[in-house]
Amino acid sequence: MKPVSPFLELDETARVPVTFDGTPLDLPQGANLAAALLVAGVDVFRHTPVSGAPRAPFCMMGACFECLVEIDGVVRQACMIDVTAGMDIRKAHEDFRGAV
Ligand code: FES
Incomplete structure (x- = not known):
C-alpha cells in the first residue's frame, strides 16, 4: 500500500527500485530525489544530533541542508540529486542521534 502523501505526481515516468532505510520504493527515474521521496510518503529525512x-x-x-540523506554511504543533499536505480538511501547521521 502506498503511504498517503499531500504531494501529487503530474506524469507517469519509468520507475526504478531504491531503498529508504531498507524499505523498497519505486521512484521515477531522473526525478529530483527529495521531491520523489516526499511523494512516496517519506516525511523524515534525518534527525538533528x-x-x-x-x-x-x-x-x-x-x-538549507534539511534534506540530508545518506546515499550509498555518502551524506548528500537529496534536493540536489536525481533518482537512479539501486540507490541505498538512509536517514543521515542516525549514528549521532542522541549522542550530543
Ligand atoms: S531542501 Fe534545502 S538543501 Fe535540500
Missing part, C-alpha cells in the same frame, strides 16, 4: 527533532526538505534548492 542535538535535540533529535525530525527534519525534511525546506528550500529545495541546496541552501
Whole structure:
C-alpha cells in the first residue's frame, strides 16, 4: 500500500527500485530525489544530533541542508540529486542521534 502523501505526481515516468532505510520504493527515474521521496510518503529525512527533532526538505534548492540523506554511504543533499536505480538511501547521521 502506498503511504498517503499531500504531494501529487503530474506524469507517469519509468520507475526504478531504491531503498529508504531498507524499505523498497519505486521512484521515477531522473526525478529530483527529495521531491520523489516526499511523494512516496517519506516525511523524515534525518534527525538533528542535538535535540533529535525530525527534519525534511525546506528550500529545495541546496541552501538549507534539511534534506540530508545518506546515499550509498555518502551524506548528500537529496534536493540536489536525481533518482537512479539501486540507490541505498538512509536517514543521515542516525549514528549521532542522541549522542550530543
Ligand atoms: S531542501 Fe534545502 S538543501 Fe535540500
